[in-house]
Amino acid sequence: QYNTKRRLSMDKNFFLHPQDPMQRRYEILRAYFVEELNAEEVANRCDCSIHTVYGLLKQYRKKEEVNFFLPLKQGPKGHRPYVENLKEQAISLRKRNYSIYEIEETLSRNVQRIAPKTIDFILKEDGFSKLFRRTNAERLEALQARREYPEESSIQGFATVPQVSTIYGGTFLFIPLILELELDKLLQGISFYGSKQIPSLNYLLSYLGLKLLGKERLCHIEDFNFDYGIGSFAGLNVLPKCAAITQYSYRNPGSLTVQLVKGFLKILHGRNLVKGNYINLDFHSIPHYGDESQLQNNWIPTRGKSMKSILSFFAQDLETTYLCYANADIEREESSDEVLKFVDFYNSTTGKLPHCLVFDSKLTTYRNMDTLNQKGILFITLRNRGKYIHKKIAKIQEWEKVTIDNLKRKYKNLNAFSELVDLKDYQGKIRQIIVTGTGRELPMVLLTNDKESTIKETITTYTHRWLIELNIGENVDFFNLNALSSPIVVKVNFDIAMTLIANTLYKLLVREIRKFQKSRPKTIFRSFIESRAKIDIEKDLITVKFEKRSFNPLxxxxxxxxxxxxxPWMGNRRLRFKF
Incomplete structure (x- = not known):
């Protein structure tokens, strides 16, 4: 109530005690002529002398017209001159199915700035209807329908245009994560190939950008020949062409890829993203469909047969689910020793041995399992079931009831029997756990040198081995791990290393988005990465403006x-996001 009275008194005083000279004159004359007050009453109300009132009356009675208020200036009714010059260009681009924002970007590349509302007004004035909804493929096709050749990719061409756009604006969300992990320093610290036109860091970021977009083949980089926004992500005007990016890995020896994976593991371990308590290990065969191939035959589970393929090896931290190691330079005869190579690699990188390794029955031999035991490394693995397993189960009288918790599985109540057995090429006794009630006809037989953990803890740990298979499945499904375009191992090894980094960036991004913590990369890409955005490039600032989307608040x-x-790779400009 007090505030209401205060506002009313302020409004009243504004008219009764004017401060502006022209308003004061207006109120004096209005009170005299309209309210018919005498000169003395007007002087008392307006805080002036009676002589001032008489002076104003005498002054304005002599004038034929009195202007207390300035006339309003009306704006131009037609287009401004520079708009008329751009009108024909805008209409020509719309005839080629360019959207308003694509027209704006094309004209801005010729340093001719025009607002989208102005373009919309021009097109409606000439009878153009709203553009039909197009897919991303149709948008790219319209942009590439021009007869001009795409620009030559270079770091010098970056920031030559003040505004660009892209339909994959969410890619810029990975830049803060890249900087937090200091991946730019890692990539720049390794002697990968680079030139004055495209330095090594920009080459690698271009390659990583393709992985983050889930492109199946490197040749699909041609889709971005006119996408200047994605080029800005890598600090270039546009991404390198197909020949340059396809041949890039051939310019680098395989030892550099090993340095990359080693440095990446050191980063993950230093930030506690890889703890090393329990590590899942698994092989994955990447098939090759070329006519002429020197590759060996490896078993492909999805095909149910052996095929020409590259055998790759992956390691994943069981607790955090981050992939921490990958290698594709493996011969079939040496595959059983890969677990020992990983242990040496992990020890030389982190300074300590992994606590426990989890793998299946065909990953290594009993002799290598004995080597792990001698080094003090625990392991849990499957044992091949012999033909006499049913007779052995029939002799077991005392089974231990085990209930698996915190797992969404149909068969949680299991029967288990633990004993110590001898193995060929393995010194000493090893613990064997026979498990039934899993829903399969044959029992599950586990081998482990961990004699302290309970049966339930051992079984629960092994049941999480499916996480690495799920992670490899993500790499196949979204990052197109099985799209092997070359039988050259050096190139495949480099491609897998970049897949490792891209997979980690998606996991870090998912961790920050509520309600999406368990989503797969394909879902995150569709909901957040595939989003139209404008990128304003100034002298010391880059602003990414996202279009309105339902998931933006998250x-x-x-x-x-x-x-x-x-x-750093954008000329030390600061990055800012707007919605």
């Missing part, structure tokens, strides 16, 4: 904590 809080980040 990332707004996370993004606002990472504003004004300095990006």
């Amino acid at each position: 990332i707004m809080d996370w993004v606002r904590k990472r504003q004004n980040i300095l990006v």
Whole structure:
């Protein structure tokens, strides 16, 4: 109530005690002529002398017209001159199915800035209807329908245009994660090939960008010949062409890829993303469908037969689910020793041995399992079931009831029997656990040198081995791990290393988005990465403006904590996000 009275008194005083000279004159004359007050009453109301009132009356009675208020200036009714010059260009681009924003970007590349609303007004004025909804493939096709050749990719061409756009604006969300992990320093610290036109860091970021977009083949980089926004992600005007990016891995020896994986593991371990308590290990065969191939035959489970393929090896931290190691330079005869190579690699990188390894029955031999035991490394693996397994089960009288918790599985109540057995080429006794009630006809037989953990703890740990198979499945499904375009192992090894990094970046991004923590990369790409955005490039600032989308509020809080980040490969400009 007090505030209401105060506002009313302020409004009243504004008219009764004017401060502006022209308003004061207006109120004096209005009170005299309209309210018919005498000169003395007007002087008392307006806080002036009676002589001032008489002076104003005498002054304005002599004038034929009195102007207390300035006339309003009307704006131009037609287009401005520079708009008329761009009108024909805008209409020509719309005839080629360019959207308003694509027309704006094309004209801005000729340093001719025009607002989208102005373009919309021009097109409606000439009778153009709203453009039909197009898929991303149709948008790219329209952009590439021009007869001009795409620009030559170079770091010098970056930031020559003040505004660009892309339909994959969410790719810029990975830049804060790249800087937090200091991946740019890792990539720049390794002597990968680079030139004055495209330095090594920009080459590698271009390659990584393709992985983050889930492109099946490197030749699909041609889809981005006119996408200047994705080029800006790598600090270039546009991404390198197909020949340059396809042949890039051939310019680098395989030892550099090993350095990359080693440095990446050191980063993950230093940030506690790889703890090393329990590590899942598994092989994956990448098939090759070429006519002429020197590759060996390896078993392909999805095909149910042996095929020409590259045998790759993956390691995953069981607790955090991050992939921490990958190698594709494996011969079939040496595959059983790969677990020992991984142990040496992990020890030389982190300075300690892994606590426990989890793998299936065909990953290594009993002799190598004995070597792991001699080094003090625990392991849990499957044992091949012999033909006499049913007779052995029939002799077991005392089974231990085990209930598996925290797992969404149909068969949680199991029967288990633990004993110590001898193995060929293995010194001493090893623990064997026979498990029935899993829903399969034959029992599961586990081997482990961990004699301290309970049966339930051992079984529960092994049941999480499916996480690495799920992770490899993600690499196949979204990152197209099985799209082997070359039988050259050096190239495949480099491609897998970049897949490892891209997979980790998606996992880090998922961790920051509420309600999406368990989503797969394909879902995150569709909901957040595949989003149209405008990129304004200024002298010391890059602003990424996202279009309105229903999922934007889920990332707004996370993004606002990472504003004004300095990006070295963008000329030390600061990165800012807007919605």
